[in-house]
Amino acid sequence: MxxxxxxxxxxxxxxxxxxxxxxxxxxxxxxxxxxxxxxxxxxxxxxxxxxxxxxxxxxxxxxxxxxxxxxxxxxxxxxxxxxxxxxxxxxxxxxxxxxxxxxxxxxxxxxxxxxxxxxxxxxxxxxxxxxxxxxxxxxxxxxxxxxxxxxxxxxxxxxxxxxxxxxxxxxxxxxxxxxxxxxxxxxxxxxxxxxxxxxxxxxxxDVRSAEFTKYAANAMLATRISFMNELANLADKVGVDIEAVRHGIGSDPRIGYSFLYAGCGYGGSCFPKDVQALRHTGAQYDHKMQILQAVAEVNERQKHVLGRKIIQRFGDDLGRRHFAIWGLAFKPNTDDMRYAPSRALLRQLLKRGASVAVYDPVATKEARRVLQEDFAEMPHLLEQIRFCDSALQALQDADALAIVTEWKAFRSPDLNQIKNLLKEPVIFDGRNLFEPWAMANAGIEYHGIGRTAIKHT
Missing domain, CATH: 3.40.50.720 (NAD(P)-binding Rossmann-like Domain)
Structure with a gap:
């Protein structure tokens, strides 16, 4: 045809x-x-x-x-x-x-x-x-x-x-x-x-139902993510492992496992835009989309959770701190930086005086372009960012490591190398890639999302 x-x-x-x-x-x-x-x-x-x-x-x-x-x-x-x-x-x-x-x-x-x-x-x-x-x-x-x-x-x-x-x-x-x-x-x-x-x-x-189906699908997936993130934040406070909870509820066929991973928020071109557009459609018909409003609000807050954990651990003044960040794209296997959680984390750290070394397998070029726009009114903050050619290079002399994107290459690193390269063996895992017990056994202080922080003593 x-x-x-x-x-x-x-x-x-x-x-x-x-x-x-x-x-x-x-x-x-x-x-x-x-x-x-x-x-x-x-x-x-x-x-x-x-x-x-x-x-x-x-x-x-x-x-x-x-x-x-x-x-x-x-x-x-x-x-x-x-x-x-x-x-x-x-x-x-x-x-x-x-x-x-x-x-x-x-x-x-x-x-x-x-x-x-x-x-x-x-x-x-x-x-x-x-x-x-x-x-x-x-x-x-x-x-x-x-x-x-x-x-x-x-x-x-x-x-x-x-x-x-x-x-x-x-x-x-x-x-x-x-x-x-x-x-x-x-x-x-x-x-x-x-x-x-x-x-x-x-x-x-019919045509109108097909148009609606696309928004409904993305809104449902975004809702699941924000719901789990809200549960994960409570899990941190009450001493619950959100990964255990995920397995417990995901085994129910009425719920399933997909899109139940807690983390540092969703990004990309689809979920934020489509949730917003569906809310706007509701407003046009005088129908307030209360759940979707909460979904968007929870996700916006979630993008700052990793930064808050870092600030809680190292203090509000980060002027003498240097951090490694693994992952810039909003998800793995893409260079898409639209609404990426890494952008929120960088704003939190740089505005408090920290310097950062960042690594992403494919998104570096796009990240450079996007961050130029993000910090157009504060271009001096860009001088605090160093783009690295490898994950290990980013770790050198860093006070801690923050993981923002769940690239496969980050899932099974050499923990001894991480410990040797970091000034302090501290990991902030925004995608829950690692098990707290494995980090404890390796002598690494570990902070996940909804996974009670385990400190090595």
């Missing part, structure tokens, strides 16, 4: 590459010519395992092309995926200007039937507005070309996006008579046929 992807961000690039991999002819449009040039030279602007090879293979086969030619992109695809960004605006609502710009371009240049697919995360009612925008453009041309608008939200995890797309646990498609009916359904069914050969993974529903 001939497919156009509008937007080569995280979702658009992965979607385009994966659809090309199963034999479709995919045209990826981006208005940023510099980005298009990089992609055409094999430079991938995001870190995602396997994506560079996937793009290279399908570019070489001719099934995947990148261009900034809007008219050509509309002409190419019988199915037009809108996969542009929907960042939050000042009041928390999803900013849909790029979605509507894409819709205007489609309406301006289309010369035959198109299925327009909202792949971007958009609030309920967006498909209706996209349809209106396209109709306005067609009316301005005096045209009555038929088209359909479909909702097909993405459920990709950063760091595992290709696997998620190629072997999805579900494919949600909103398609009803109001927005296009059976013809659009038939085309979408054909497009996703290669992903349903093992078993049927597609859930068909």
């Amino acid at each position: 001939k497919v156009t992807i509008i937007g080569t961000g995280y979702v658009g690039l992965v979607t385009g590459a994966c659809l090309a991999e199963v034999g479709n002819e995919v045209f990826c449009l981006d208005l940023d010519q510099h980005k298009v040039d990089l992609l055409n030279h094999g430079v991938i602007p995001i870190h995602e395992a396997g994506l560079e090879e996937l793009v290279a293979r399908n570019r070489a086969s001719g099934r995947l092309i990148f261009s900034s030619d809007i008219a050509a992109s509309v002409e190419h695809g019988d199915i037009q995926f809108i996969a542009v960004g929907t960042p939050p605006d000042k009041d928390g609502a999803a900013d849909l200007q790029y979605v509507f710009a894409a819709a205007r371009h489609i309406g301006k240049y289309m010369d035959g039937y198109k299925v327009v697919v909202d792949k971007s995360t958009v609030p309920v009612g967006t498909a209706h507005r996209v349809r209106e925008v396209i109709l306005e453009q067609l009316a301005a041309r005096g045209s009555t070309i038929d088209f359909a608008v479909v909702s097909n939200p993405e459920f990709l995890k950063e760091g595992a996006a290709i696997e998620d797309f190629m072997r999805p646990d579900r494919i949600v498609i909103g398609c009803d008579e109001t927005f296009g009916g059976q013809r659009a359904r038939s085309m979408m069914k054909q497009l996703y046929l290669p992903f349903n050969r093992n078993r049927e993974r597609t859930f068909w529903m």
